[in-house]
Amino acid sequence: MDSLSGRTLQNRYFLRELVGSGGMADVYLAWDQLRNAKMAVKVLRRDLSSNTLFFDRFANEAKILRKLEHPNIVRLFEFERDNEVAFIVMQWVDGSNLRQILNKSRQILSLDNCSRILGSVCSALHYAHENKIFHCDVKPANIMLDIKGNTFDTLLTDFGVAQLADNLVGGGTPTYMAPEQFTEGKIDARTDVYALGVSLYEILSGGNTPYKGLSPSSEGSTTKERIAWEHLNSPPPSLTRVNPNCSPTMERVVLTAMQKNPQNRFPSVMSFLNAFEQARSTIVSESTSQNNDIRSLISQFSQQTISVTTTILDKVFRNEALEQGSPPVEHNTLRKADDPVFWKESPTTSGLNILGRNHYLYSRSGLYSGRRLPIRMGETIIGRGTQVQIKLDEPTVSRRHATIIRTQRGIYIRDDGSTMGTIVNGRPISAPILLKIGDIIQIGSHEIFEYTKG
Numbered sequence: 001m002d003s004l005s006g007r008t009l010q011n012r013y014f015l016r017e018l019v020g021s022g023g024m025a026d027v028y029l030a031w032d033q034l035r036n037a038k039m040a041v042k043v044l045r046r047d048l049s050s051n052t053l054f055f056d057r058f059a060n061e062a063k064i065l066r067k068l069e070h071p072n073i074v075r076l077f078e079f080e081r082d083n084e085v086a087f088i089v090m091q092w093v094d095g096s097n098l099r100q101i102l103n104k105s106r107q108i109l110s111l112d113n114c115s116r117i118l119g120s121v122c123s124a125l126h127y128a129h130e131n132k133i134f135h136c137d138v139k140p141a142n143i144m145l146d147i148k149g150n151t152f153d154t155l156l157t158d159f160g161v162a163q164l165a166d167n168l169v170g171g172g173t174p175t176y177m178a179p180e181q182f183t184e185g186k187i188d189a190r191t192d193v194y195a196l197g198v199s200l201y202e203i204l205s206g207g208n209t210p211y212k213g214l215s216p217s218s219e220g221s222t223t224k225e226r227i228a229w230e231h232l233n234s235p236p237p238s239l240t241r242v243n244p245n246c247s248p249t250m251e252r253v254v255l256t257a258m259q260k261n262p263q264n265r266f267p268s269v270m271s272f273l274n275a276f277e278q279a280r281s282t283i284v285s286e287s288t289s290q291n292n293d294i295r296s297l298i299s300q301f302s303q304q305t306i307s308v309t310t311t312i313l314d315k316v317f318r319n320e321a322l323e324q325g326s327p328p329v330e331h332n333t334l335r336k337a338d339d340p341v342f343w344k345e346s347p348t349t350s351g352l353n354i355l356g357r358n359h360y361l362y363s364r365s366g367l368y369s370g371r372r373l374p375i376r377m378g379e380t381i382i383g384r385g386t387q388v389q390i391k392l393d394e395p396t397v398s399r400r401h402a403t404i405i406r407t408q409r410g411i412y413i414r415d416d417g418s419t420m421g422t423i424v425n426g427r428p429i430s431a432p433i434l435l436k437i438g439d440i441i442q443i444g445s446h447e448i449f450e451y452t453k454g
Contacts, residue, residue, distance in 0.1 A: 072124035098140035102207040119419030120154035138195035197257025210236035274395035366447035396444035
């Protein structure tokens with residue numbers, strides 16, 4: 001048995017069990033006795049604690065995570081030492097990483113699921129890059145799918161080798177490293193673009209990585225050296241040959257991201273995402289083998305049961321329920337499958353009649369900055385598609401992103417399966433929620449609205 005399981009750190013964090021190990025640290029499921037909540041505690045291996053190089057790298061991860069507060073980045077709470085034990089306390093994720101899902105299922109995710117995952121990761125990286133932080137180790141194993149009842153959030157984790165703008169040389173995982181990481185060249189946003197390209201190749205190929213260190217022409221004796229040689233010299237195997245259902249347009253997007261010369265790649269993660277979405281939009285239909293439900297894949301690894309069936313989800317999100325005057329669920333109020341009542345009545349909305357009042361979305365930034373957009377009875381669809389009422393021509397906004405629903409009981413907002421998610425007061429929503437005056441709504445990366453009335 002692991003020596004730290006069952007131990008309490010700082011008289012507060014009870015380490016329940018070891019859930020993961022890496023070359024430098026172990027990760028435990030822990031119970032925070034002060035917060036009464038599950039946490040992930042990442043512990044630096046004790047044999048490395050006295051090594052200045054490893055300790056500084058470990059401390060660097062904590063330093064970087066403290067700078068980053070984003071709904072798609074795993075949150076850091078504390079960086080502590082308990083005698084000889086150095087550890088980081090982070091947000092616990094109920095779910096699995098994308099690497100595990102690909103390994104287990106050996107299925108090719110649908111482009112819609114790829115879009116949702118890629119959009120969230122790009123949003124996280126864009127935010128990090130704006131803060132002059134480069135991840136340098138983007139890979140499916142560092143992309144967590146956090147289960148939220150009937151849906152999931154995508155979270156980017158493990159900034160252990162991330163680089164600040166004033167220290168632009170770093171390592172990573174050889175399979176996903178950009179050529180400049182092997183040659184100690186300059187690290188920038190395009191380094192993460194390359195790793196995203198490798199990751200997307202892996203996702204679209206059903207779990208196959210482009211470089212495995214098997215090329216007979218590669219030089220070097222170790223696996224890392226052979227992989228490095230391939231990254232520096234070999235073109236990736238044809239993606240359309242590995243996955244005949246992958247379009248040539250989508251393959252070009254992946255290959256552009258994986259160009260050896262950084263100047264030939266997409267200049268940013270958002271331009272990469274935009275190219276992916278444009279390629280996706282050209283594909284009329286996907287093969288049956290690709291039409292898998294990400295939730296069914298996640299459920300194989302989840303530490304909690306997804307108790308709400310698809311049938312009930314359909315009822316929850318049907319507009320008919322709203323038209324009948326039943327308000328949508330608040331945060332975390334979705335009931336179990338055996339409960340005939342699907343909606344939780346909000347005491348704040350009971351008997352409320354908002355007819356005759358003027359309600360608006362005040363645009364604080366983006367395309368409509370400074371304008372008040374009226375909210376009318378019924379549905380107001382937000383997105384960049386053609387069948388919308390509020391059109392936002394911005395690549396991080398989905399074609400049908402979210403819907404504002406005005407009823408006699410109140411005004412609600414629902415995310416419509418968008419790539420980037422719909423953020424209300426800094427938190428992504430997983431179900432329709434009742435809006436309150438002053439609530440801040442984020443659509444995509446730059447479109448910020450405030451719910452007001454007049």
